[in-house]
Amino acid sequence: MIDLQLIGIGTGNPDHLTRAAIAAMNAADLILLPRKRDATSDLIELRRALCASVLTGATRVVEFDLPERDAAGDYLAAVGDWHGAIAACWATQIAAHLPDGGRLALLVWGDPSLYDSSLRIAERLRDGGLALRISVIPGITSLQALTAAHAIPLNTLAAPVLITTGRRLRTEGWPDSVDTLALMLDGDCAFTALVPDGVTIWWGAYLGMPQQVLVAGPLGEVAQSIVERRAALRATHGWIMDTYLLRRTGAA
Incomplete structure (x- = not known):
C-alpha cells in the first residue's frame, strides 16, 4: 500500500508551509521532486530549498524528469495524454523506490484542490491497479x-x-x-x-x-x-x- 500525501506548499515561500505540511514532509519515506525544462530551474530549486529547510529525519528526496505537454492539437486531449505520461512517471518512481509500499509525498504549488491536477493524476494510478491511499494537506492558494x-x-x-x-x-x-x-x-x-x-x-x-x-x-x-x-x-x-x-x- 502506498500512502500518498499531496502537500500544498503555497508559492514556495517557506513561511507559507503549515505545521501539517512540515509534519507530513518529515513523516514521508520518499518525496518526489519533478524537474522541468532548464528555463524553469528556479522551480526545482525552490522545492529543494523547502526540503532542506524543514526535513530533519531520514526522508529520501528523489528527483525525476517531468514530461512536457504537447502544445499542438486539441487542448483537453493533449492534457489527458500529458496526465497519463506523468502518472506513468510516478508509477516508475514508486516501483523503483517504494517497491514494498510506504509513505510518498508530492509537493504541490498552492493547494492540490485548486486548478491543479495532482489528484486526477493520482486517481489514474489507482485506476491502474496500484493500492493507493490518498490524502491532502491544504496549502495557501x-x-x-x-x-x-x-x-x-x-x-x-x-x-x-x-x-x-x-x-x-x-x-x-x-x-x-x-x-x-x-x-x-x-x-x-x-x-x-x-x-x-x-x-x-x-x-x-x-x-x-x-x-x-x-x-x-x-x-x-x-x-x-x-x-x-x-x-x-x-x-x-x-x-x-x-x-x-x-x-x-x-x-x-
Whole structure:
C-alpha cells in the first residue's frame, strides 16, 4: 500500500508551509521532486530549498524528469495524454523506490484542490491497479496570496466570485450575473480582449517570492503595462506564475 500525501506548499515561500505540511514532509519515506525544462530551474530549486529547510529525519528526496505537454492539437486531449505520461512517471518512481509500499509525498504549488491536477493524476494510478491511499494537506492558494498582497477582499459584500481560466474568458467573454472574476492559467493576457470600461484589475506575479511584482488599477490604464511587464519578466526568469482579479465598477 502506498500512502500518498499531496502537500500544498503555497508559492514556495517557506513561511507559507503549515505545521501539517512540515509534519507530513518529515513523516514521508520518499518525496518526489519533478524537474522541468532548464528555463524553469528556479522551480526545482525552490522545492529543494523547502526540503532542506524543514526535513530533519531520514526522508529520501528523489528527483525525476517531468514530461512536457504537447502544445499542438486539441487542448483537453493533449492534457489527458500529458496526465497519463506523468502518472506513468510516478508509477516508475514508486516501483523503483517504494517497491514494498510506504509513505510518498508530492509537493504541490498552492493547494492540490485548486486548478491543479495532482489528484486526477493520482486517481489514474489507482485506476491502474496500484493500492493507493490518498490524502491532502491544504496549502495557501495563489488567490489568497494575491488578495493578501494587494490587501483586498476576494469578494464584494454578499456577492459571488467566479474562478475561471484565461482560455474561457477569451473565448466566452465576461460571464453574466457576476461582478468579480478570479483568473487562473492565463498565458495570453485574456483581459486584453475585454471592453475595459468600468473594470479594475489586481495582478500579481511570483506571489510570495522575492521577485514578486504587483500591478493594480483601471484595466484601460494598466492593461498594456501588465502585458509588457509580464513579457519582460518571463524573458528574464524563463518562466512566470501569475494570476489576477477583475472587478466591475459598481460592485459594492
